Amino acid sequence: MYASTSGMPASQPDMPARLPIAATLLWLGALLASAAPWLNQLDAGAVVSAFWAFNPDDYSSVLAHFSWAPRVSIAILIGCGLGLAGAVTQQVLGNPLASPTTLGVEAGGQFGVTVATLFAPGLLAFSPDLVAIAGGLIAIGMVIVLTWRLGFSPVTVILAGLVITFFLGALNMAFLLLKGEWLGNLFIWGAGSLVQNNWGPFMELWPRVLVISVLILLLMRPLQVLQLGQSSASSLGARVGLIRALALFLVVLMTATVVSRVGVVAFVGLAAPVLARLLGARTLASRILWSTLMGGGLLLLADTLAHWASTWGDGSLVPTGTTTALIGGPIILLALQGFRNTHHMPGQESNLAGFQPRRRAPLLVSGIVTGLIALTVVVSMGWSPGLDGWNWTPVTQWDNAWVWRGPRLLAAMLAGVALGLAGTLIQRMTGNPMGSPEMLGISGGAALAMVLIVLTGADVGRAGQLGAATLGAAGALGLLILLARKHRFAGNQLLLGGLALYVFMDAGLRLVMASGGTVASQLLNWMYGSTWLVSETEAFGLLGFILLICGVLALIVRPLTLLPLGDTSASSLGLPVTKARLLLLLLAAVLTASATVVIGPLSFVGLIAPHLARVLGQQTVGRQLIVAGLVGGLLLALADYLSRIVVFPNQLPAGLLAALVGGVYFLWGLSRHGKA
Template sequence: MTPARLSILLAALLALASLMWLSAALRLLPASDWPALPLNPQRMSLGQILLGFGLMPRGVIALLAGAALGLSGALLQAVLRNPVADPTTLGISSGAQLALVIATILTPSLLDTLGRWPVAMGGAVLAAALVMAIGAARAFAPVTMVIAGMLIAMTASAIATAITLAQGEYLLSLVIWNGGSLVQQDWSGVRGLTAILLAGAGAAALLARPLRVLSLGVEGARGLGLNVTAIRLAAMALAVALAGSVSAELGLIGFVGLAAPALARTLGARNMVQVLWLAPPIGALILSLCDGLVLAIAGRLHEMFPTGALTGLIGGPLLIWLLPRLRGSTPPGTEAAEGPPPRLRRPARLLAALALLLMAGALMLVWIGRVPGGWTVLDRESVAAFLPLRLPRLVAAAGAGAALGLAGALLQRLTANPLASPEVLGVSGGATLGFALVLFMIPVPSVLAQIGGSMVGGALALALLAIYVSRRDMPAERVLLAGIAVSALSTAVLSAMMAVGDARAFAVLSWLSGSSSAIGGREAVAMALLAVLLLVAALLMRRWLAVLPLGTGVSTGLGLPLRRARLAIVGLAGLATGAATMLVGPLSFVGLMAPHLARRAGFARPQDQIAAAALIGAALMMTADFGARMAGFPYELPLGLFASLIGAPWLLWLMMRKTR
């Protein structure tokens, strides 16, 4: 599409957004009854108050927030030279969201004293600092930055979800707010965002010329006397302030900062100054149009959901579309960079030792307990009383951990990348969406239907990713980023489904956090048997898994049925992830940690690595289940949250290591 045609399209979309807002206003009140300026609530009817202090500031704040996010995304893309950088993909918005959720539930007095803005800024700054620290270790490579940012965002969102779930009285309001609600009660938010946007625009104008020099490259900019570090910090601080302000006022609104600069470049912006000028009005148009669609849907179906949930739907497809245009390739940690892993001569002995340690650990976790007086070793009577409760949970957790471990090993072998895992490649996101669809489409879904929906969703997500990547010559790290994009799209759809306030949203939230408290003996045996069957099936694919990492040419020359092998591996990994996700939720990072630990321990052959990853995954998940039960005694933490708190630091450490 030419820039002229795209300009016409944007003008038409602006007119459409205006018409949708006008239609919503007319449904609320006839034009003849609209209040006159200045607004005086004491002389206004209820309908006039709803229009003058609700709908009107809502329309204005959509424009202001969209412009602020568009400018924030343009600044981030300029300073990092990364076309897929924005407050969402770099974890800034999720950091602000997590800080506000923690403050709302744990320290509400802090919000009353400081207000939401400083708290949101603190969370956004911490998230941005963590992403920048990882980026500095990898020379700010675009792919590394986005992978780090989106994984930090996923972890922050998981923690925020678990905290929200633990406080039922805040549940509905926090779910709606986290989705990015534009509902207004007065003009205070408009005044605040107006001041911030004007200040940000002035600061961006001062940074425009240095950023244009920085676009020549770091060395070239330094050669011209530019203080690169100072300009980066100033632009990042401004972008974080803009995005954090929007999060503080409206909640999590995703991907507007990604779309606005991309459309500005498509319109013909040829340098960074032009992008900085065009991105804010385009961002305002995008958010206003999305809010108009929400108002139109609410008018027809009488169902309101946060606007941020709708903006998130554009993020996944847009990110996937931008992937082939992403420059720079620095895999965030590869086996070659870490040096050759050790290779065991007799792996069977260590595998047997791991199995014995797993059984001994299970027995120990059954006997150890925590009472009001502290830790204790249970006597026989107490063990007999607690065994019917504890043993099914331990067995189910071990089965789920084993399934995730072997799924991660399969994906790492398939992509030849040690950072591949069910969470990173979008399999967990697809499984989550499949579960939610079954829950919302079937009035009384059975456990079998829920498990089936989760498995099918995980397999379909990975199949779509495989189809997309197979048509393009992408390096391995782009596959990871494409998987994260699939996961972001799944999360956006899920947010839109939950934010309508349906009672089933609570069930989805419970499952997202992961819990083994409702597991009985039958479910535990089924999970364990399924893990064993999946392990046997994976071991039967050992020849394929040994040949695939050698490349397409070698695999074809050796007579490997590439299409059939890839589909089989993809399907098995999807089934394993879907089954495990039913118990532990979509984010645990066990599928990343277990195969990596197995490889570093010396299990080099496919069958050895898969078996070891299954055993290590089982041990990690059993430990997480025990920790979730005991860390917050007498209250229980969500299993998926506790596992992610173990896995997230591991992942960040893995990404921050410098190559040799």
Template sequence: MTTPLAIPQSARPAYLQQGWCWLLLALAGALGIALSMHTLSAVLPPLRWWTVLQQTAPAAVNELIFTQVALPRIVISWIVGASLGLAGVLFQQILRNPLADPATIGVSSGAYLALVVATLFAPALLEWGAASVALAGGVLAAAVVLMVSRRSRFSTITVILAGLIVSLFCGAAGASLTLLNHEYLNGLFIWQTGSLVQNGWQNVHYLWPRILVLATGAALMARPLGMLVLDDARVSALGVHVARVRLGALLLGVALCALSVSTVGVVGFIGLMAPNLVRLLGARTFTQRMALAPLLGALLLWLTDQIVQTITYFPNPIPAGSGSALVGAPVMLWLLFRQKSGLQARVVAYERMARRPRLSGRQVQLICAFLLVATVLAGLGSGRGPYGWEWFPTTTLGTVIDWRLPRVAAAGIAGGMLAVAGMLLQRITGNPMASPEVLGISSGASLGIITMLFVSVDLGTDGMLLAAFAGALLTLLLVLALNWRSGFSPERLLLAGVAISTILTAIAACLLTSGDPRTATLLTWMSGSTYRATLAGAAPAGVALVLVFGLALLGARWLRILPLGEEAARALGLHVTMARGCFLMLIAAATAGATILVGPLSFIGLLAPHFVTALGLQRPRQQITAVALIGAGLMVCADWVGRNILYPWQVPAGLVAVLLGAPTFLYFLWRKQ
């Protein structure tokens, strides 16, 4: 079975073989011990440690903190890190994709959404324990992914896409409730960033026996899981029931992640980083990776937590989940780009995902254009006001021009640019799960605005646009610099983009947890709100959309050739590096423009291209036209719903796009099986 992205076993760095792996792990362990002794010494002098440990009931406050806070925090970091590392190995093995991690299955977002809903609407459920509620939410989210993927026998692409959509949906629903009830859910926002702060040994006693049982189950499945490096047909010929093995491993990974997340919060990047690092450190077989990844995951989270405890610059402590990304992502980038051998990707023929069309390409484009016009007219002429619903006859011209036209224009232009960027990215990488935010441009723009907020007293619209542009441009230059020598190969581009985006998002999360009252406004903008949109800002963006659209049409021939692979593309006379570089610039410009206009949206670039393939369009020119129309229409519709569904309160258009589009996309995905 072909996969969107896979790293062969032979692609490992020679300079990290012959014991270097164990040496690096030993050095990491020694550093963890040194930092732990430093943090523990700040609580209690080392000469008193043994005496306090022998006491049954510590008397002094610092002794109580030492035994019931500091020591459990270290142990819980080991358990959670090992659990996430093992879960990441399982997911990457069964999905044959190095970009897979526990978040792919939607467990973290599902757990967070369950806690938000229980806190607001059913607080009695919390009497059973927050861990039980979060675990139920994570399992339910994973169950949706498995249900959608069942008819395809849990194929790689289906599971990844379904998990990503469920994760986005749960995250958007949780963010919407957080924005509408910000004063009640600050604690959950901190929990979402991952906190290892402990108050006793209850979490340790709860986690370790359950994690041990799940790890034993994973070890018993090591042999059939190791065979999944082959395609499904060969594995079945060897007597392995592929669907059952994949389902069992998925359930084990979900349980590992859900238990950890429900206890300490969302700790990201460990499950993605640990398996990739052990592979780069020389682990060839699945058994070696399964043994080393939990060890490395425990070390990474332990080191991260000790490092963030020594940083006292911020008024509030840095969450461990954000710190894990700040510590781990640069290390992963260093190892990735020191690797001498190129990573080879097996691409998916993009046209194979399209259904057999019932209408011609021109007819589909006309229908998309008609729907866009109808959506724009509805957005301009209808809506709720102080005196109820207003329709075309009763809507004043001033209301349309001053209030609705800027938002409709901003939403449509941003949606069109994101959709075109997503379609281009999916075609040049041959990866149906690729989307514009993979490049990290949106995260860079967000970080620019957040940074300017904390260094400027008053950040107006012009300053916001300038900060977003600077952040997006710097991120673009970093992506280009890291991928220049590799010729912008798809697999390096995606891995680097994920790492950079994670770093920037983690920095933004650290700043947002500072307690500044303006963070509510930032959260609204980051969710894709158009409330700051103006005609003056939308006009240049409209020109940019026309340029992006025209240049994409000019490169239609390249788009038809690139998914065939590098060798075939070169045989047809295409300069692959130049073509990828041009499209990369175009994708980055479109994503940055949309982010500057309405915020870092994260779904239209994935949803719109799949709608196009579901409609049966295969030619690049037809896809570019249709995807721009569909993306613009989806965003205008999302903005209209967000403005009216909870009037006078408003839900950001980006969140509405996820809430409306995710179920529709899951239906299409289920129906295609």
């Protein structure tokens, strides 16, 4: 919890003067920025009176009353509600990084609306709140079940929430790719837009937000008791479990009510409490008050920036969810400054020897996996559905089949090899079996570069896209190095830096979803691993590159063997720890970038392959690298084949299938660690 002492403070701490000053400046700045364009058309009095009246003979007055004023009002209302929800979430879980966004509640709400749109549209007509609440409860319930045994460790909770967000996002994307004609507008809405054309949504929403807020405030005294710690609170007769359940249920109600009407407005529930705490809010009451006020001001400012961006550009809508996502990354890093994570990350307190399957001969294991890869290649090339049903393509006709099936299959296998090797490097380097290239944000940097190409309308061709993705990965790597340098590239800081990078990628994705169109659809296909975009030249180029990197990896076995022993032990054995981590991080980044341009940024193969290599009895570094690379290739070869046949004649991206399986595997790993 925030306070782990045995008693409450004897007196209330004084409120720093900077807290009300900062809140006042935030509100004044947001209101003036929002009203500035209208002051050129109306006098100040008419702008203020637009909230309750308008001049029917003045078009600007009508527009301000029915468009600008309700937009400002709903931004303030939603911001205050999310700020309050974020403060309560952090208090309940004792986690300064907890929020409806990082716990997956917002993604869960959107998933609920998506499923209802497809399978039970009558529920949406009855009440969109119900399906959003159900989705939010599922998401936060999964996070709590997975992390409560670990004491709600801040980093663990964030990782679990992020992976659940990934997983639900992958399901949403699968539905979008299969039923795009039904869900296209839904995903434009899901990017988070506060655009209004009347007062109806605000008048419908404010009573709900008010009632939920009052119910939350009624829990103030029980929530204060939680500051004593669970054991002390229980000894005073407080039903800690019930208090937490009620508070989190109200948080889900608040968040889902908002999501069901305006889409995902990310990170306001995280930013507002963090700013309030950094500015000096210490007691629960002050945190709730100032988080609520900060949330309203932040969302109004973010919405104003989104409106300005839409005006300055080509007229395309810039959703508010994009600008709020852009502040999420810096806020996460700001929240971690001076914050000491006393909990271990998942997998970190149990060393790599904690799970030791029976050792097996590497030649036997490698031979079996290679045989399975060969079998997959044969089945993929020869046995496929067609217009006249399933049929076998004779080997003599494989040269014709190669044109359609070969390059994508080869590229998928090579991407799997690259991710398997990169995942092994990262897990060995950080000493954290739950690390993966996707979680470092390197693949997110490559994806963000692709997003920028699409949004700028640059026609660079496939080669230009590959080059830009590589530069994006390198830029993400450079930023990651700067973020983690003072911590000697320790595991926690690397993964949390990767989380911040993912947030920026999320902002780009929201822009893409809001823009719609054919180009956006093509980009989203690539981001979820559409291997059908790969040409033969690209596939063989990737083959040569992977072979080159494999030669380099033979030289780094010793550093990978020593790093899991700890910095002190590795240094005493003559290893320059910081330089070794930097070199390994560079190799992992290059491997991840080469795979990302083929399979997209969200596959989780880099997490699964090293684990399976250990399950197959390969404990030493060299053996694990070899088997993890082979397993990664096998996994993505299977994913590519299944993506062609599961929904034939339609296709799913291979990376999407891998992301769904990988998300389940990651969550299983967290639950297994908690039981251990």
